[in-house]
Amino acid sequence: MKLVGQPIALPNFCLGTNMIARFASTSLLALALAACATAPAPELAATAPAPVAAPGAAPLAQLVDQVSIPYESFTLANGLTTLVHTDRKSPVVGVTLYYRVGSKNEPRGRTGFAHLFEHLMFGGSENVENFDIPLEAAGSTSTNGSTWYDRTNYVETVPTGALDRALMMEADRMGHLLGAVTQDKLDKQRGVVQNEKRQGDNQPYGLVEYAIGDGLLPVGHPYRHSTIGSMADLDAASLSDVRAWFRDNYAPNNVVLALAGDIDTATARAKVEKWFGDIPRGPEVQQVEAPVVSLSAPVTREMTDQVPVTRISRVWTGPGINDADAPALAVGLYILGGLASSRLDNQLVRGDELAVRVSAGNQQHEKLSFLQADLDVKPGIDRAAAEAAFEKVIGDFVATGPTADEVVRAATQIVSGQIGALEEVGGFGGKGATLAEGLLYSDDPANYKKQLEAIAALTPAQVRDAMQRWLTRPPLKLAVVPGTRTEDGAKMGGWGDEDTLPAPAPDARKPAPPIAKSPPIAIPPVADVGELTFPAIERATLSNGIPVQLARRTAIPKVIVDLRFDAGYAADGAARAGVHSLMVKALEEGTTTRDATRIAEDQERLGADISTGTSLDYDDVILSALSANLAPSLDLMADIVLNPAFRPDDVARLKNQRLADISQQLASPQGLAARALAPLVYGPDHPYGTVGALGTTAAVSQVTAEGLATEARRWLRPDTARITVVGDVAMAELLPQLERAFGKWTAPEGAAPAKNLTAPTPSGQKRLVVIDRPNSPQSVIYAGHLLPVTGRTAGLESLDLANEVLGDGFLSRLNLLIREEKGWSYGVRTGVTAPQGQRLFTLSAPVQSDRTGDSIALILDAMSQFAGGGKGVDATEFNRVTDGNIRGLPNRFQTNAQVLRALLDLQARGRPDDYYTKLPETYRAVKTGAIDTAARTYLGGDDLTIVVVGDRKVIDGQLAKLGLPITYLPVDTGVSSGE
Known part of the structure; x- marks a missing residue:
């Protein structure tokens, strides 16, 4: 996966859904709802009375009218449907493809395969050696993909002049992939995905998602197993599986393509026909039966984990996205535990102070949803008392329903959020994704509008009735309590019958028959990118x-x-x-x-x-x-x-x-x-x-x-x-x-306080600092050293570019080495801070525990090679970080938030107003020698402090072989230096 945890556009009303993607930090946390109430409910008005409005606030109906994504559509003879939305505010186009296949389509013994295949789709096709290199060189951002229960999607936002390149590459992997998929690529991406699973499992409460599927759904239900799958099933994936999955699911008739941005329908039709028109239709993705399941009685499960506080959850299955109750449940659960003024917050965090955190939400999918509410018990509070109060708040809310004011407040926040989402044309939450999901799940690209109108029209009675229909059923009662972790995430996430049926045998890695390749197709060039327009x-x-x-x-x-x-x-x-x-x-x-x-x-x-x-x-x-x-x-x-x-x-x-x-x-x-x-x-x-x-x-x-x-x-x-x-x-x-x-705010007497940012710092030294964390399937490597410059030092663009080459990005040396070549990590990142005072170089790398020492050795060697060891920036890297950045500048200022960050950066670093408009000229002036000099000056590892958090029983012997001085810190690192 390339990216995780970003909310889908509003048609899903996920309110925080986490999807499994190709590149990002993994947090497999399902949002939630809950309730248990049997008391008769009082009558509520069928029509909501007018709420108390804030002075000067715009009516909700007026806000809904402002949410609009006009589109046109066409379908090729091979079944590929394209949606086109024109937005000329920036010279970029969001390219979004949704394949109608996800983890719910996986058969027994092959859990996790849809997501594993998504990774393989970035490894190159018959005419494209590496999917990321040509796109990043063209200025693409958000070059990514994700997998969830119902779909797999691929996204990139490119300069208008790179649209042909993006479409050619998407068409090549749709129509000409298998000739480039080798056993070596499969093995490496298998390792990456397994480390992604380890990274998620290694977090506090990291096994909860597995327990929810196990507790709510029977063995064999399409939504029971996790999208990441089980280790045994990932081990069993073979090249024959890859080929069958591709042929069965990745045909154009199973795809929605959305093009949003600096594009019109006539231009789009010609380009889509050119690049996708000759790809043959394939079999239709087989629909699966995935009914909503009601438990016959409450199910109770307690898990012991390395967590600081007890977390109590109540979880139910709920209806699919097109059910009439979906909008009401989204609003009801938002009122219960999603709003800042939610019932759970008001009564259990701010009121009785029994909890330090509460939440509730509706994780919405095509066929069903997961309704969940969580409570983190305040230390020192009796768990039974907190749990009883938790159930009472949920039960009372389900029995009586919300007030009219609560419904309007929740609806207003949702509509305001969707107005904000209109800024982006591409990516996982932009306008292209919103249209594509509407068509894919509801046969209507404008379904977002219907959902918002339904939410704006909701009455308290409708919300109450929906909550009563779904949250009075028996729940899964889950608790995660502090202690030593007793369950193994590597064995979780699969089909669920592994105790009675043997796991599939690992793939024998036998060579697969060769596949004849299609005639070669050249990657299109990129047209010139116009001058960046930065707001005055x-x-x-x-x-x-x-x-x-x-x-x-x-x-x-x-x-x-x-x-x-x-x-x-x-x-x-x-x-x-x-x-x-x-x-x-x-x-x-x-x-x-x-x-x-x-x-x-x-x-x-x-x-x-x-x-x-x-x-x-x-x-x-x-x-x-x-x-x-x-x-x-x-x-x-x-x-x-x-x-x-x-x-x-x-x-x-x-x-x-x-x-x-x-x-x-x-x-x-x-x-x-x-x-x-x-x-x-x-x-x-x-x-x-x-x-x-x-x-x-x-x-x-x-x-x-x-x-x-x-x-x-x-x-x-x-x-x-x-x-x-x-x-x-x-x-x-x-x-x-x-x-x-x-304007009437006056300053107090006396000078404003100041921080002494020139205070002395210790001399740097290459060393290891180890923190023991037992039962960790991964080690977290976090390293850094100080740089002899401050955040306001000018003329360091060569340092920024050198850092991109080394570790800042998917195609950086360290990420390609540790993740893509070795398969030991889900991702490696480096960064250079830019504070007012002295800057800090940082490196982060979560790696599988048995490769901790090897990873550190390779990282240090790569840094040494770049910093004067004879491996300076090469032509491909140079083009990517210079021309690629220049072409990608329009992508960086699509949203108000992006522009705000840029303005604050200009202020903090003392840069002129025209810094960004002149940045292309600045990058063009940077030569390879300047990048190599920056690497030599700033990015060597000779004084690197390397913090390692992992299981000492596994890593101590590996670290000893590195020959570096080692300091051991206690878990409570509220200290200033090692002891």
Whole structure:
């Protein structure tokens, strides 16, 4: 898989669905709903009374009218259906293909095969040696694929001039794949997928998905086994399986192609006919029976795992996407546990304080859905009491239903989210995917509109009745409790009858008969890419001196406002780690006139989202608002910033949640590694030498409400603030609204505080730092060293490009070596931070435990070879990171959020307004020698601190062979250096 965990476009109403993709971090977590109620329900009005609306808020029906994706369609003689949506705002086209086959189509003994095949589709076809290289060189972004129960999809967003190349390559692997699939490719991708499975299984609560399928569905049900499959079945996949799967499922008549962006139907028809027209029709994908199953009685299962707190879940199956109850269930479960003001949050987190986290959601699929609610028990609380309260909240909600105001708030948030999704033409959540899923699942590309209209028209009675139909049935009662993990994820995820029937024998790896290849087809060239159009930046200043920047974009009726302070969790220092970020988080907990629930409700009525965050150098309060509701949304944002209450009860609750978050981080191998690295490389005296934003248990435990109020007064000041705005608003309209909201804010007396970013750091040294995590099927390698430059050092584009060559991207050397060639990892990444102070090079690599030492040795050797060992950047790499980046620039600014990030980066790094428009010229001026020099200067491994989190019983002997000094750290890495 190439990517995981991104929400599908709204037709599914997944509210957080995780799919299995080709490249990304794996988090196999099913969202949820729950309920058990038998009490008679009171009558609710068939028509919802008008809710209390926020002053100035736009009506919901008006918002729904703004969601529109016009399209045309045509079908070739071979059955390939194409949907075309024209959007000329940027010179790019989103290419999206949906194949009507997923894991529900897999037979016994071949679980995980649809996803494994998706990986193979990127390994090259008869006329394309590697799918990624030509596309990334052409400027494609989001070159990816994913697999889920009902479908497999492939996505790329390309410059308009590269559309022929993208279509030729998609057609080549649709019509001419098998001649290029070898046993070696199958074996390597098998290893990658198995490491993807290990990576997911290795997380806290990582085995829950398997337990849900086992508990709710009978053996043989198409939705019972996981999309990732079982290790035994992956081992058994053979070349004959690959060929049969391709011939049975990957014909054009089983495909929906969506082209969205700088394209029209006439142009699309000619190009699609040219590249796909000669591919023959194949057999239709066989429909499978996948009925919704109701348990005859509750099923109870308890799992022991290396987790910090007990998680309680209630799970049911639900109806498929086209069932009349699907919209009502989506809204009902959103109200139960998805909204910030959800029933579970209000009563169990903020109310009785029995939980540190709750959630509920509807994981929607074509034939059925998984309805689930989760509760993480607050440490020190009796589990039985928390569980009883959990069931009571669900039961009461199912019995009585929501209020009219709750229904409108939930619907407004959903519609606002879909308006935001209209910005992207491609990718997993863009307009192309929305149209394709509507056609694939509902025989209507515009099904998204019908779903939104249905949601906007829902009454409380309809939501209540749907909840009662589905959540009064017996649930799966699942609990994951802290302890030693006793179940083996490698044996989970399969068909379910492995205890009575033997697992399939591993493929004998016998050579398969050769396949005759088709006549060669040349990969089309890429047309020139036009000049990048970056929005003009307008500037103003509020009467109190706060600078304002605006980039106006009118593609969608939304606005993003960022209020940024020069602060960040570097303000803490090691001794106070976590205090500052806790203060920033506490802003959301209440003002002098609103509590946290009121803040959440007011946002929901407006279709707005206000979030606070702390990075290393900055604090940000970010508002995403509908243009029609900007003024009242800004008023709410100002209240949160200017009038924080820091009530003792709220602070105490927030502290408990933060302590639980720290425990969760300490239970995660990635979290352990991340906490350890910065203190080791920056040292205890530097502001950056902390364990991260969450902080330490010791520091957080000492926090008081008065202390947070003092922290806020010290750092959140108008003279350290700036406002950056992107979206559909003119400066003449924006400035008076900002002035009313923030213009009267005055700075306290005295100079603003400052961080000492020139504090000394320890000398770098090549060393291993090991943290023991028993029962880990993978080791997490997280390494880094300091660079002799700061985030504001100019002229380091050659360093950025060298880092891309080494480890930043799918085609980077380290990822191709450790993942694609060796099959030991799901992915390797390197990065170079760009803070105000000294920059840090980082490397992350989750690898299978028995290859930990080998992986480190290969990584160090590859770094050495690049940094002066005779293996400088080659022509293919150079073209990819220069011309590819130039061609891909339009892709980087499709959304308001992308433009906002760019503006903030310009500010943070002191770059001119025209930096991005001149970036092509800058890249063209970079020569291979400059990239090699940057690698030699910055990317060697001679002073690399290498943190390894893994099972010492497995890895100690491997690490000893590396001949490096080794330090062992305790699991609680709230330390500044090794001991």
